[in-house]
Each structure stands twice: as C-alpha cells, then as structure tokens.
Amino acid sequence: MKKEGLTLLILTMLLLSSCSTKAQKNGSEQAVLDNIATRVSVRSYLDKPVEDAKIEQLLRAGMAAPSAMNKQPWHFVVVTDKQQLAALAKANPYAGMAAKAPLAIVVCGDMNKALSGNAREFWVQDCSAATENILLAANAMGLGAVWTGTYPSEERVKAVSEVLALPKKLIPLNTIVIGYPDGTNTPKDKWKPANVSYNFYGSVDGKAVEPEKQVEQAVFSEFDYTDDFEGNPFTWFKGSGLLLAVGDKDNHNAMTIGWGALGNVWRNDVNTITVYVAPARYTYQFMEKYKYFTVMTFDEDHKDVLAYMGSHSGRDGNKEEALGLHVAYTEHGAPYYLEASEVYECEIIYRNPFDPAGFEEIPRQRYENFPAGIHHMYIGRILSAKRK
Numbered sequence: 001m002k003k004e005g006l007t008l009l010i011l012t013m014l015l016l017s018s019c020s021t022k023a024q025k026n027g028s029e030q031a032v033l034d035n036i037a038t039r040v041s042v043r044s045y046l047d048k049p050v051e052d053a054k055i056e057q058l059l060r061a062g063m064a065a066p067s068a069m070n071k072q073p074w075h076f077v078v079v080t081d082k083q084q085l086a087a088l089a090k091a092n093p094y095a096g097m098a099a100k101a102p103l104a105i106v107v108c109g110d111m112n113k114a115l116s117g118n119a120r121e122f123w124v125q126d127c128s129a130a131t132e133n134i135l136l137a138a139n140a141m142g143l144g145a146v147w148t149g150t151y152p153s154e155e156r157v158k159a160v161s162e163v164l165a166l167p168k169k170l171i172p173l174n175t176i177v178i179g180y181p182d183g184t185n186t187p188k189d190k191w192k193p194a195n196v197s198y199n200f201y202g203s204v205d206g207k208a209v210e211p212e213k214q215v216e217q218a219v220f221s222e223f224d225y226t227d228d229f230e231g232n233p234f235t236w237f238k239g240s241g242l243l244l245a246v247g248d249k250d251n252h253n254a255m256t257i258g259w260g261a262l263g264n265v266w267r268n269d270v271n272t273i274t275v276y277v278a279p280a281r282y283t284y285q286f287m288e289k290y291k292y293f294t295v296m297t298f299d300e301d302h303k304d305v306l307a308y309m310g311s312h313s314g315r316d317g318n319k320e321e322a323l324g325l326h327v328a329y330t331e332h333g334a335p336y337y338l339e340a341s342e343v344y345e346c347e348i349i350y351r352n353p354f355d356p357a358g359f360e361e362i363p364r365q366r367y368e369n370f371p372a373g374i375h376h377m378y379i380g381r382i383l384s385a386k387r388k
Helices: 003-038 052-063 082-091 093-100 117-140 154-164 211-219 282-289 300-311 319-323 361-366
Strands: 074-079 103-110 144-149 170-179 242-247 252-257 261-264 271-277 292-297 327-329 335-337 342-353 376-387
Touching: 003 117, 052 074, 052 103, 052 117, 074 082, 074 117, 082 093, 082 103, 082 154, 093 144, 093 170, 103 117, 117 144, 117 170, 154 170, 242 282, 242 300, 242 335, 252 271, 252 282, 252 300, 252 319, 252 335, 271 282, 271 292, 271 342, 282 342, 282 376, 292 335, 292 376, 300 319
Parallel strands: none
Antiparallel strands: 074 103, 103 170, 144 170, 242 252, 242 292, 261 271, 271 376, 292 342, 327 335, 342 376
C-alpha cells in the first residue's frame, strides 16, 4: 500500500473512532437525562422480591451522593421482612404502601457524623441527596420507588425509630418504599419556566423585576394538587362558594360560583375543574371569548369578597376596586387576586350548553323558572395550582 493510501486509511479510522466515541457519549448523556425525566413515584408493586444484588446497587448509589465536608452522615436500614414492612406502614401514614411492598430503605441521619453547631442540619440535605440517588437508581433498574417523609414530624420519627430499634444517634429522615411496578406509571412534565429566575429574583431576562411582580411571587407558591389537595371534592363548591375569574389585563370579570366538579376526563392525566355559567351572567361573554380562567378559594377573613362578587354584576362597576382587591395574572394571562388562598389556572378544553332534551326531573325543575338561562358547561384542564 502506498504511503498516501495508508495515511488516508489511518485518518479515516481515527475519524470513525472519534464519531463512535462522540455518539456513545451523546447516547450516555441522553440516557441519564431520560432516567431523570421518567422517574415517577410508584406506590403499587408486584409480589416479587428485589434481588440482593440490586439492593446493594441501590445502596451504593445512595452512598455516592455528595455531602457537606464529605461527612457522609447517613445510615441505611434495609427492610425486607413482611412484619417489619407492615409495622413501618403503620408507623408512617404516608408509607402505607410498604405493607404490600417487598422492600423499604429507611434513610437515617447519623448525628455522630453530622457537623456541629449551626451546620448540624446539613445532614438533611446530605441524606436527601442520597435519597434522590436511590430513587434514580431504582428507576434505571426497572424498579419503582416512592419517597415518604418522616423527619421533622416528631410523632413519625418516634414511631419509625421504635419499629427499627434505632439508637438515639440515628434520626429517620424518610422511608423509600421499593418494588417492581404493578402496571405503568406516566411521568409528569414538571418543567415550569415561571420557577426560574436569571440574575435577579423573578427575572427572565436578567433585569430587575417590578415591585408588583415581586409582591405576587412572594405571596404564592406552586404546589402539587394531585398529592396535596386539602379540600373535599363533594363540598368544595358549597358553603360560601369559590371565585371564578376570566379575561385579560385590559378587560376581565369575576363571579362567585357554587356549582362545579373536580376529576379527570378523556385521559387519566387530564385533571379538570368544571364550572357552569348562565348566559345572563356578565362573566358568560368572557368565558365564551377566552381560553383560560382561574378558580380561587378565600379564607374566613375574605368572606366578604365572595358575598359581594355573588351579589353584584361587573356591568354595574368595578368589583375588585370596590373591594380593594389586587389583581395579578397567570402565565397565560388569566386574572386572579392576591387576596386569594389558593389559585387554580385552567385551560378550557370543552364548552357547551346543557341540552334540555336530556333533562330529567331535577334539571327540568331548575330551569322551569330561571331567567338567567340554561347554564353552559366549561371543562377546564388544570395547568397549575398555587397557594399562600
């Protein structure tokens, strides 16, 4: 082979090797990102034990976590005994699924290894980092897991400590319940640009945020309503009612509502709030025009808001000015009030009037003498939830 041909062959082989290495690297990076994005909390498991080798891999992953000053202030209690798992389920009300799981790992903080003084509480961060490593490792191995909290609840700490006979130096932070998933679990897309600031709090472009926006962001925090909804779906709309708001910065209106429904429709992950508005209401024209609306709850100190909004029309004056309310707007431009306790932003995915042809006795009687007209139904997909 001539020298030029040999040189070309070597260069080609080096190029192919470089491309292969780069492809492997990109594939590895994507695999890590996919594992993070697809991790879900799994609470139902097959009647199948987790292999010892996989348990060790989970523990190795936990111990690979970073810790303040490399103190590694953790201790892991592995529980596979059925009676112990049942006892853990009773000790922690959020770990009830442990009674039917093959494995639990209780992540504890070892106070003999923790830092001293004000830095002592870093053990919580360290053990939390170890917990997340275990959750991600479980997902990568085809296992399902859920993080159930223990600390700082004194009652739960005491109960779990008694079940495991923990010495005083160990504080149980959480119980990770683990097993092979029984069924499929769809991950949630939790990406919310509103939760990110650049250079300044609340800024998306590196510029300082106007004072009004800072007040809004300081008042509310987003929460996962699927896990932390405090209401009763059968009574949520009763009593003083809720407030419905719709429109934009130029023109909007709010009204008190006493009817509604919570649930999901068409897909298990399409969680909804359904509201009903009669054509004679001033809010009706906004519901027909706009795609997004908010539903708000108010505490006892703001009962007058619901009473006033339910007895006055936006046609006759500015109700929020009369009440001294401070209006803010969601990511999609729907109005809400900073005086609210909770705010649910919804996207209308269905709207239609009730069909009288389908009325039985109760709706038929309702509309026999109802001048506001037959209600229109608006099914709103919940996009976000925030509370004080």
